[in-house]
Each structure stands twice: as structure tokens, then as C-alpha cells.
Amino acid sequence: GAVVSQHPSRVICKSGTSVKIECRSLDFQATTMFWYRQFPKQSLMLMATSNEGSKATYEQGVEKDKFLINHASLTLSTLTVTSAHPEDSSFYICSARDPRASTEAFFGQGTRLTVV
Amino acid sequence: GDSVTQMEGPVTLSEEAFLTINCTYTATGYPSLFWYVQYPGEGLQLLLKATKADDKGSNKGFEATYRKETTSFHLEKGSVQVSDSAVYFCALSHNNNDMRFGAGTRLTVKP
Numbered sequence: 341g342a343v344v345s346q347h348p349s350r351v352i353c354k355s356g357t358s359v360k361i362e363c364r365s366l367d368f369q370a371t372t373m374f375w376y377r378q379f380p381k382q383s384l385m386l387m388a389t390s391n392e393g394s395k396a397t398y399e400q401g402v403e404k405d406k407f408l409i410n411h412a413s414l415t416l417s418t419l420t421v422t423s424a425h426p427e428d429s430s431f432y433i434c435s436a437r438d439p440r441a442s443t444e445a446f447f448g449q450g451t452r453l454t455v456v
Numbered sequence: 457g458d459s460v461t462q463m464e465g466p467v468t469l470s471e472e473a474f475l476t477i478n479c480t481y482t483a484t485g486y487p488s489l490f491w492y493v494q495y496p497g498e499g500l501q502l503l504l505k506a507t508k509a510d511d512k513g514s515n516k517g518f519e520a521t522y523r524k525e526t527t528s529f530h531l532e533k534g535s536v537q538v539s540d541s542a543v544y545f546c547a548l549s550h551n552n553n554d555m556r557f558g559a560g561t562r563l564t565v566k567p
Contacts, residue, residue, distance in 0.1 A: 381560075384500075449498060450498065
């Protein structure tokens with residue numbers, strides 16, 4: 341099946357710094373990617389929909405200036421957590437749809453962000 | 457809007473016990489339904505899916521049937537193993553849209 345690769349898998353950063361998370365579709369072109377956030381022992385909450393070549397669509401309550409999304413190519417979307425604070429610590433997961441299998445989304449391995 | 461309601465956990469079973477995790481949904485139209493599994497520290501892996509009413513998805517001994525009349529997609533396995541311990545998410549999606557997830561059910565299987 342299609343593979344989505346997310347990097348890094350774990351990152352620890354200091355409060356006030358920015359962190360970039362990459363999401364790559366390895367064997368297909370993804371015009372749309374999705375970014376989710378998962379709090380401990382909770383479900384995944386959609387943060388934003390990333391569209392190649394255009395602005396991301398953010399869910400209500402998600403700060404677009406804090407969570408910058410760039411989808412510059414058909415195989416790469418990035419999420420940058422700007423001026424990170426401890427409350428941003430979470431598990432972030434991206435997903436992408438393979439146009440050849442439109443009913444299924446493929447997920448990255450996730451990124452555990454810890455802000456200290 | 458679309459939503460998924462999933463049986464709350466945690467669920468603890470002995471090895472070889474029968475597993476059922478209930479999932480019901482609310483949606484317009486005819487979404488596709490999924491079960492994903494998440495092992496500790498990892499992302500989500502697709503376990504099985506069904507794209508239309510009365511379809512049965514199956515994989516690794518797990519099964520779920522798309523029941524439109526009861527808007528349900530319950531996950532079942534006849535004999536669980538310790539290696540099945542994980543968090544299970546029910547989800548729905550319309551083509552080319554994002555997925556909506558249930559809250560997740562943590563399963564622990566004891567030897």
C-alpha cells in the first residue's frame with residue numbers, strides 16, 4: 341500500500357522556539373494532506389487540511405499563525421509550530437489520500453512534540 | 457455534521473476471548489467506514505474498511521459489517537491475542553474529505 345513518511349518521530353524543543361514537522365507521500369502524489377493532533381488517551385482532532393499550491397484550511401479554534409502549514413509540492417507538506425509552549429506538547433499525525441484509492445487515507449508515523 | 461460514537465474503554469480481555477467494540481455513526485449520504493489500530497508510540501494503521509451498506513471488512517481475524525439500518529460498524533474478533541493490545545479507532549470519511557474519528561478504545565489482552 342501507499343506509504344506516508346513523517347519526520348521527526350520525536351522532538352524536544354525549548355519554549356519559544358519553532359519546530360517543523362515534515363510529511364511526505366513516498367509513492368504517490370497527494371494534492372491534499374491532513375494534519376491531526378492527538379492528546380494523551382484521546383482521539384485525533386483535525387487541525388487543518390493542506391492543499392498543494394494554495395492556503396491551508398484550518399478547523400475552528402486552530403490558530404493559523406501558530407500552526408503554519410506549507411504544501412509546496414505534491415509529495416510534501418510541512419507543519420511548523422511557531423513560538424512553541426508547553427501546552428503545544430502533543431502527538432501530531434499527518435495523513436494523505438492516494439488518488440488511486442480515494443476511499444482510504446494513509447497516515448504518517450506521528451511526531452511526539454515535547455516543549456520544555 | 458458527521459460524527460462517530462465509539463464504545464468507551466478501556467477493555468481488558470483474557471487471551472482467546474471474544475471481542476466486540478461498538479461503533480455507531482451520524483452522517484449525511486453514504487460515507488466509507490474504517491477501523492484503524494494504533495500501537496503504542498506509533499501512527500495509525502488501517503485495519504479494515506467498508507465502502508457501502510452490507511459490506512463486510514475483514515483483516516487479521518477482525519471483522520466489521522457496514523449496517524446502514526442501525527448506522528453501525530461494530531468491530532469483532534473471535535479469539536484475541538496479546539499482540540492485539542492497542543487502541544482501536546472507528547472512523548468515517550466521504551471521498552476526498554478528511555476523516556472523522558471516534559474517541560478510541562484501548563484494548564488490553566492478558567495472557
